Amino acid sequence: MDQGPVLLVVAHGSRDARHAATVHALVERVRSLRPGLRVETGFLDFNLPSVPAVLESLAGDGVREVVALPLLLTRAFHAKADIPAVLREAPPVLRVRQAEVLGPSPLLMTALERRLYEAGLCPADKATTGVVLASAGSTDPEAIAVIASFAREWRRTGWRAVRPAFASARLPRTQDAVRQLRALGCERVAVAPYVLAPGFLPDRIARGAADADVLAEVLGSAVEVARVVLQRYDRAGVRSMSAVGA
Structure with a gap:
């Protein structure tokens, strides 16, 4: 039975071993939700296998359709520049379509909230709790605007306040946002890392x-993250198949 294009999860990679371990755990979760779908993992840097090596291997296996999903x-920058550059070097027998990034998504908001509850909060705390939405940070204005919009949407679900913060490239830093929420009068302050895997940032x-x-936790x-991965795959895969049949 044809299971559709192969899903290639493209991760950045890190010198921190926890990063790759977390990526592989997420990929296993994706496989468990979609039995029969071939899911491969490639890294842009630091970890193996590299994205080019995975693409070469897929071509050698007779694969012809690939959906590459940026994790x-x-x-x-990574989604707009270096991932497309790597995918353009894929073996010519492969038709590779790049899926959209994971965020924003209501499912990611649900995942963030569940992580906060796992850390000790409960739904009854929402109205008196300020949350720091702490991301890695970026120099890309579009990415920063999306984070700010995501924080505003999350605030509307009932939190006392939600403030974005960044570990690099932009201000405020996490500790500054924590102080801002204290000054606002929040009864408690929680930090929700809007990141996928452990590492330096x-x-x-x-x-x-x-x-x-x-x-x-991250x-x-x-x-919920695994479900977003499959949503992005399905959308890209449908467009890919339509383009091939056109």
């Missing part, structure tokens, strides 16, 4: 959360 929460977020009441292999 990113915002559409910034998530560790910086954690250090900045020292004065917060609650620090959630999104990691949350089932």
Whole structure:
């Protein structure tokens, strides 16, 4: 039975071993939700296998259709520049379509909220709690605008306040946003890392959360993240098949 294009999850990679381990755990979750779908993982840097190596292997296996999904929460430099550049070098026998990045998505909001509850909050705390939406940061204005919009949407679900913060490239830092929420009069302050896997910048977020009441875990292999991966795959795969049949 034809299972559709192969899904290639494209991760950035990191010197921190926790990063690759988390990516692989997420990919296993995706496989568990879609048995029979071939899912491969490639890294842009630091980890193996590299994206070019995976593409070569797929071509050698007789694969002809690939959906490459950037394991990113915002559409910034990696999604706009270096991932497309790598995919353009794919073997000519492959038809490769790049899927959209994961964020924003209501499912990611649900995952963030669940991580906060796992860290000790409960739904009854929402109206008196300020949340720092702490992302890695970017120099791309589009990515920053998306984070700000996401924070506003999350605030409308009932939190006392939601403030974006960034571990790099932009201000405020996590610790500054924590202080802002204290000054606003929030009964408690929680930090929700809007990142997929542990590493250097998530560790910086954690250090900045020292004065917060609650620090959630990274999104990691949350089932909601895996569902977003499959949503992005399905949308890209349908467009790819339509283009081929046109």
